[in-house]
Amino acid sequence: MTLCLVITAIVTLLAAVCAMSLRNLVHCALTLAVSFSGIAAIYLQLDAEFVGFTEILVYVGAVAILVVMAILLTRSGETTQPSVLTSGRLDLIGKFAGIGVTAAIFTTLGWAILSSSVLAKPGAVAPQVTVKDIGEVLMTRYVLPLEIVGLVLTAAMIGAVIIAYKEEAKSRSQVLPGAQTKTATSNQPAVVPPAENILKKAGVA
Amino acid sequence: MFDQIDQIFVTSLHRVVGFLPEAWRPLASSILCIGFIVSVFPGLFAIVTVLERKGLGRIQNRYGPNRVGIPFTKIRLAGFGQFAADGIKALIKEDVVPRAADKVVHFLAPVVLLIPVLLTYAVLPFGKNMTVADYDAGLLFFLAVGGGVELSVFMAGWSSRNKYSLLGAMRAIAQMLSYEIPLILSAISVVMIVGSLNLSEIVKHQDHYTFGIAHWHVFTPWGLAGFLLFFTASLAESNRTPFDLPEAESEIIAGYFTEYSGFKFALFFLGEYLGMFAITGLGVTLFLGGWTAPFSCLTWVPSYVWFLAKMLSIVFIFIWIRGTLPRLRMDQLMNLAWKFMLPLALLNIVVAAIWFYMGRDWPRWFICSGIIVMAYLALGRTLMKHQHLGKRIYRYAE
Amino acid sequence: MSPLQFCLLVSALLFAIGFAGAVTRRHAILALVGIELMLNAANLNLIAFWRFGPHPELLTGFIFVLFSMALAAAEAAVGLALVIAIYRHKKTSNLDEVKELKG
Numbered sequence: 001m002t003l004c005l006v007i008t009a010i011v012t013l014l015a016a017v018c019a020m021s022l023r024n025l026v027h028c029a030l031t032l033a034v035s036f037s038g039i040a041a042i043y044l045q046l047d048a049e050f051v052g053f054t055e056i057l058v059y060v061g062a063v064a065i066l067v068v069m070a071i072l073l074t075r076s077g078e079t080t081q082p083s084v085l086t087s088g089r090l091d092l093i094g095k096f097a098g099i100g101v102t103a104a105i106f107t108t109l110g111w112a113i114l115s116s117s118v119l120a121k122p123g124a125v126a127p128q129v130t131v132k133d134i135g136e137v138l139m140t141r142y143v144l145p146l147e148i149v150g151l152v153l154t155a156a157m158i159g160a161v162i163i164a165y166k167e168e169a170k171s172r173s174q175v176l177p178g179a180q181t182k183t184a185t186s187n188q189p190a191v192v193p194p195a196e197n198i199l200k201k202a203g204v205a
Numbered sequence: 206m207f208d209q210i211d212q213i214f215v216t217s218l219h220r221v222v223g224f225l226p227e228a229w230r231p232l233a234s235s236i237l238c239i240g241f242i243v244s245v246f247p248g249l250f251a252i253v254t255v256l257e258r259k260g261l262g263r264i265q266n267r268y269g270p271n272r273v274g275i276p277f278t279k280i281r282l283a284g285f286g287q288f289a290a291d292g293i294k295a296l297i298k299e300d301v302v303p304r305a306a307d308k309v310v311h312f313l314a315p316v317v318l319l320i321p322v323l324l325t326y327a328v329l330p331f332g333k334n335m336t337v338a339d340y341d342a343g344l345l346f347f348l349a350v351g352g353g354v355e356l357s358v359f360m361a362g363w364s365s366r367n368k369y370s371l372l373g374a375m376r377a378i379a380q381m382l383s384y385e386i387p388l389i390l391s392a393i394s395v396v397m398i399v400g401s402l403n404l405s406e407i408v409k410h411q412d413h414y415t416f417g418i419a420h421w422h423v424f425t426p427w428g429l430a431g432f433l434l435f436f437t438a439s440l441a442e443s444n445r446t447p448f449d450l451p452e453a454e455s456e457i458i459a460g461y462f463t464e465y466s467g468f469k470f471a472l473f474f475l476g477e478y479l480g481m482f483a484i485t486g487l488g489v490t491l492f493l494g495g496w497t498a499p500f501s502c503l504t505w506v507p508s509y510v511w512f513l514a515k516m517l518s519i520v521f522i523f524i525w526i527r528g529t530l531p532r533l534r535m536d537q538l539m540n541l542a543w544k545f546m547l548p549l550a551l552l553n554i555v556v557a558a559i560w561f562y563m564g565r566d567w568p569r570w571f572i573c574s575g576i577i578v579m580a581y582l583a584l585g586r587t588l589m590k591h592q593h594l595g596k597r598i599y600r601y602a603e
Numbered sequence: 604m605s606p607l608q609f610c611l612l613v614s615a616l617l618f619a620i621g622f623a624g625a626v627t628r629r630h631a632i633l634a635l636v637g638i639e640l641m642l643n644a645a646n647l648n649l650i651a652f653w654r655f656g657p658h659p660e661l662l663t664g665f666i667f668v669l670f671s672m673a674l675a676a677a678e679a680a681v682g683l684a685l686v687i688a689i690y691r692h693k694k695t696s697n698l699d700e701v702k703e704l705k706g
Contacts (some may be wrong), residue, residue, distance in 0.1 A: 134665070
């Protein structure tokens, strides 16, 4: 339990607290990236080199950027979130209840960890993991999960693209006549297909 | 004797570190290596900026900077003091921060750019036994840490509260993310053949000579295709022309570093060039044999000289391309990455596998080259079918 | 306190922080950020047990974490795509306002 590990853990936890409590969403995303790199540093100190590098590649290099892009695309970076003091009483009760449940979870887990005698034994010898071992084990024992994860990633990629795909203009006009959707009609500009626009302009001019 | 010159840095490091007590040796060794990298590569950056401006000037039929020599004297070193003048200017310029900018993030963006870029130098093998941190998964470390640059680009663009900066930042992130995939896939074909992610191991795999010519990966069909893909992707990763839409002066002022002035701008510039050196260093390691000599009669030249020479020649080609090719539009850029380079990179992996399993006889050259050339022509022709480009007409000034 | 207990405490605290954020914050993206923190805490737990437990040469915890990271990234991608799609439809990403099933 070296000093380095303690300092890294404190930095990670502070960054995680900031990521969940700051009012400016982009600051939340950036402190989230800091906490991810802190976790990667902890992995490196636990002799899990490959997992640490993968964490930086996947989380800091991709998930943090995804979160940032989502914040930009939903225009949440402009307004700051309402602070605790300005929200209503119900919100305050809800927040305290949430934090109370969190404290209960952490107390239970912490008590279980600290009072266990199995976990208090000294650590084992550091294993020397080479990439060759990981490759061998991935291709012999865990080849089925590997292929399934490949399928899941492909499905997730295609699904994400389809969900976030911008719909064409004509599908917006298929709103049911009786629906009082204030979002679908009043906030959209008049959707006239561009070809008609050009023809109208040509006809007028 | 040539071996001694070759290993002179390693032996002198061991000798200097040997003066210290046992417990301090790893720390001292690391600090000396870091000092070496931090002094050599920014020095190289300084020389390369001047060479780039002179090279671009010559391509554009004019002289580049040729007046600034030693500052405050009249000695003209054919313009090579320009970097000192630029550095002094950057340091004494006023540091303007927009009033509406997010000050902390604005301040941290150049720092967050430099840290991952400097970290990537830790795994490059500069010469024989000359890697600072010889990780077992060195290539993964390089590619993982290189992804930290995108976060810095976003921080710079967003914190300036300027719509041009934000637009440039989003374009730059989209471009960097899209081109990381052909970059990684073309490196995977090398990893497959060598069987290791360790960069020193990859260089050692290219250290054999047949008929006097080295076994560099670029001399194989999949290696040549992989190198060209890697080269194009690294042009895009460093935001160089023809992929410099996010930071081009005629398009978007200066993109994500519009609001930076003075030393922070110099730090961005430094970070960009250091990134360029790092990724050319990786390309040299993966495909061009790292520190090995091309011909077996030239192995007496020290290994670090070969590495530097190859890296600088690739940088020269970068500069040449910058002066010659026009810029790509954003949709052309993205189409190139996703529709052209990604399928070719995936096919390159398959071709590398075919190469490996066909044994050491001569037909594999024809089959592998044939597959790659046919795929390139088919994909290229299909994608260009709707472009309707006419014949090129040149007009000269009379 | 052994190193294993320390890592497990850190992981438990990280999980608790992620849970607090996912449950109390009203913005959809922050809920997803909380979920990512919880997944990271679980991964840290697995790596700690792999490192300090019996038979680390079997690499079981290691491989579990690799797969877990891949799946967490996929889930973050789909979740954020959903948030973007909901924003496009409802013009808000406040979870309290997205409470009607009718489109």
